Amino acid sequence: MKLRKGRAFGAVTVLAALIAGVVSCNVVGRTEINNGQPVTSGSSSAETTEATEPITEEQPDKVVHVVAAGDNLIHYSVFKNAEALAGGVGYDFKPMYSEVKYLVEGADLAILNQETIISQSNPIRGADGGQLIFNSPPEVADAVIDLGFDVFTMANNHLLDMGTDGLEESIRFWNQKAEENNLTVLGAYLNEEDANNIRVREVNGVKIAFLAYAHHINGFDSLLDDVPLRVIKNEEEDVIERQIKEADQLADVVIVSAHWGEDDTTVVTDDRIELANKMVDWGADVILGCHTHTAETMEWIERDDGTKGFVYYSMGNFICAQTDNFNVVGEMPDFDIVIDGNTNELRLENVGCIPTIIHYESEFSNMKIYPYSKYSPELAERHGLPYAVPQGSYPEFGWDVINRIIDEQIPAEFRKLDK
Structure with a gap:
């Protein structure tokens, strides 16, 4: 699929045309032009070197x-599993991520939405006790860095x-982890200047800009009024437009993380479609949707000039301990960024996603x-979701349920079931 970016450079010409003159002895007569080549009338001997064709x-x-x-999403039961794996x-x-490590390690660029903060001066929390409050141990960062992720987005409602x-x-x-491990981190910033410092990462000679925005912060937004900390919200469309357009000038590709939508829904609402179209028009090439905790559909969005961007409306959960069947089926976007070597135009190729299943037992x-x-199917039969306490509203589970969710939420042309 041919995309925008009009930074085309011309083909490289290696040899210029060389035209040799006519060498003659004892010439009698005059020189004429015949079909663009010099010829000599009368008695002469001449050598002609024809112009060579340009070589590209x-x-x-x-x-x-x-x-x-x-x-x-590090729920209580997620970090309790990690505690048991560490022997107390x-x-x-790390073992919980081991089955997808080959996918992350095999990528040139891997991006993760880190849904929970890490504050070592506060108690570890995982939405236990009925309160949807999270704070994760630092070992989470060690695990996902070891897994191979390069870019971490933090813009979410639990900040x-x-x-x-x-x-x-x-x-x-x-930020310290980023310095130590050559990572790119964005979505929550120390101040306004930090927020306007657009993150650009060069991979295989391609400059990629990253931006991240949040729908809300669980009603705590006003806490940011009296501190320099900055989180850019979806409603700040003037800021988003400015940043995307600036990123488009700084980089070959613009990837936006959009934390949006309503929890536990699979319906892509009109406001998200509208914002996605605006982002693509402003210059976003890929939009990675988060927040609904469900796998949602995806599509190309065409610009007025005929070029396109791609939006994943929601990737769902990477890991969690939720108890509705739609919460444990997620998506791992999988695609290639291609910059044409001769025209410098951008293409997205092999665009799709790998369905994932969060497994747990009793x-x-x-x-x-x-x-x-x-x-x-055997693992699906052992899944603990139907027996979880407290039980979710959609406790049915099995291989057929997984396939039904995939069939309903991921268009067939974008399913990568064999990776």
């Missing part, structure tokens, strides 16, 4: 293989679960994320 050297395309993942000393989240001090601590924590034990290709 094809340049290789620049290619970046990208994978992404939705909400890394600290937390070990102020530990107040402004907790948010600032979490931002500084991730009492949320043996928790692990599986790609669809590595899951099975």
